[in-house]
Amino acid sequence: MRIGVYLGTADNPTDNVAEDLGGVGRCLSDHELDAFGTASLPESVRDYYTQISTTHRSPRTPYTRILATYRDCREYIRRRSPDVLFQVWKYQTHAPGLALAGHRAGVPTITRLAGDVFQEYQGHSGVKKAGIFLLDNIFGRIPLRLSDAMIVFGPYGAAQASYRGMDSEDIVTIPPPGELDERFSPPNDKAACRRELDLPSDRDIALFVGRLSRLKGMNFLAEVIERVASERDVLFVLAGSGPHREKLAERFSDEVVRLPGYVPHAEIHRYYRAADVYVHPSPYEGIPLVLLEAMNCGVPVVSRPAGDIGFLTPNITETPAEMAATILARNWSDEWLNEKFFTTPYQAEALGRLVRSVDRSNALEKSTKEQIL
Known part of the structure; x- marks a missing residue:
């Protein structure tokens, strides 16, 4: 199965999502993974992906970024005929464009709600507050309507997506990868x-x-x-x-x-x-x-x-x-709640099941349409 993971445009610094990209790469390493867009692929994850560069220029506003994502996805679909499209970061601008492109081309899409997107406008004021509300709560509903599945980090994210119209059966809890580089470990001294x-x-x-x-x-x-x-x-x-x-x-x-x-x-x-x-x-x-x-x-x-x-x-x-x-x-606990959800074995099983389910659903839908015709 070929899975296209969207990187973004050249002005998107991807080093801060290297752990997320690496987690997806580890979990789906038995599939053919493309990382596409004009952004650079972090060196630490290059063994997992084939990088596919698209040709569109960097956008100037969040709204034109949605359009740029759509065009990147359409170009990638024409060139590589993927089985699944996957959005990993920047839900507000990447997810709408990717979901629209996949829906139009008949390619299943998985989007990832990686933050408190629908509430963040409250941290702003004036015209900027209105603009962010429009971006997050109007355009941000496109993936909820068109994605074949949505990844959330926990029950809060699931409730936010479900409340805004995503079918609960299409919502999957997969938090960020919890197994990090060995540098991040307790000190000896x-x-x-x-x-x-x-x-x-x-x-x-x-x-x-x-x-x-x-x-x-x-x-x-x-x-x-x-x-x-x-x-x-x-x-x-x-x-x-x-x-x-x-x-x-x-x-x-x-x-x-x-x-x-x-x-x-x-x-x-x-x-x-x-x-x-x-x-x-x-x-x-x-x-x-x-x-x-x-x-x-x-x-x-x-x-x-x-x-x-x-x-x-x-x-x-x-x-x-x-x-x-x-x-x-000093009334704090060092307990890691729901720790199994952050482990590679759990995430590999959950992601593998997810991409198979959206691909199978798409195949069944195509077969049904062909039979009707």
Whole structure:
């Protein structure tokens, strides 16, 4: 069976989805996998895929990106005659175009709802809020109507898709791959990890990795830090860049908050291995890779109730006061909920069954039409 996995256009940096692409590649390695589009294929996953470059230019807006995806898919279908089309990331712009192209060409499609897509407009205001609502909640319904199957990360995603019209029988729970590079593993010597990063060995360290922006919950986190700092000596390490980095530096001393800036992914495991707890203040998520990286390093995650994060960790806190209290009391669990769903054996079986089912359904539909004619 030939499966076409859409990469996106040249301006889509795919390194941040290398784990997802690798997970699909490992699980479906007994099929012929094409990675198509004008985006580059991450080096770490090239053994799994044949890269098929399309010819369309990069779009300028999210709406023209949907059109670009449609055209890429149509070109790929003409050239390679795939049995299934698969969208892995950027649901808002990739999934509508891919579902439309597959539906028109009679090729089964699998789309992947990888975040809290239908609610994220609430984090914006004015014209931008209206535009994102249109993109996510109007165009975002196209895959719900036209996809042959949809992958979600857990019960929250399933409920969101079902509520908006996707047949529950066509919704499959497959979270992001939980088995990561061996770099992401518990340290043998945490004190040594801290010395390498010039971090104190005698204090609790709470870590955040990501963009330091309002949409990632930095106002929420700043309130958490203030509450914790007034009660106990905890060091917050916030690794990343963004518009709130300067604000955080002005608000907190280096003894309370360390801001190392952007850390390359090849080095980020060093920070996880030095931490006692990972804090996640973002209000709109699916199950982000940073949480899986932290938990693979043996670091408990304390998070807001965003997306399907509650499918992964029991440490869910609603307010800054609740998150601060959990950190102050060290009242967190390192339990990995629903762990089997994140394993390669489960995901290989689930993905294999899924692609066979959509291909079989398409074959039966074609056969029925031929008999009627």
